[in-house]
Every structure is written in C-alpha cells, then in structure tokens.
Amino acid sequence: MYYGGMPGQQTIFINFVQACSVCGQPATKQTRPDNRLWCEAHFAEVKRAIDERNAKAGMATILEAIFAATRPDMRKKLYRALAAVWHPDAGGDAALMTALNAINEKLA
Numbered sequence: 001m002y003y004g005g006m007p008g009q010q011t012i013f014i015n016f017v018q019a020c021s022v023c024g025q026p027a028t029k030q031t032r033p034d035n036r037l038w039c040e041a042h043f044a045e046v047k048r049a050i051d052e053r054n055a056k057a058g059m060a061t062i063l064e065a066i067f068a069a070t071r072p073d074m075r076k077k078l079y080r081a082l083a084a085v086w087h088p089d090a091g092g093d094a095a096l097m098t099a100l101n102a103i104n105e106k107l108a
Helices: 040-069 072-086 094-107
Strands: none
Touching: 040 072, 040 094, 072 094
C-alpha cells in the first residue's frame, strides 16, 4: 500500500497483511465475486455452505427433469411421496420442499 504526502516529501510504503473477514486472522483464500477474504478455518465453512447450496440447486434441476418425464396422471403421486419425506415437519429439508413445490406448481 502506498502512503505519501506532497511531491518532494518522503514516501512511505506500508505492506499490510490482509485479514479474514470474520476473525481478523491472516487471510489465505478469497471468494469471488464479493472479494471477501477468509482464513483457512472460515474458508472451509464458506466452501461447505456454497457446496451445499449448489447441490440443492442441482437437485432442483434433477427434480424438474424427473417431473417432466413423469406421466401427468402420476405426478400427483410422485409429489405426495417426495413431500412425505422432504417436508420440514417430517424432518426434511425446507429448501428441497420449496423446490418441489415450485416444480409441482410449474408443471401442474
């Protein structure tokens, strides 16, 4: 980093170690597009969350393909079977249930 004054004055260059966005420890990883900095421990948590979100997005695409390939008269049975497993009240995942509802409504 450059720190200086008026022309002709002494110029000082300072090198700062960039810090983790969460704990302030030296950062070793950076995420894009937000350019946030992470230490190794926090980067592992962020990566796990991103991977989980991407997996759920992939599951929604797979669900849409399955519903599209299912006969219209069988879609209601498929929806009910998956809803029984994925409903949050039954211990399922709210994000998957939301995706299931959206696809069911789209193809209904």
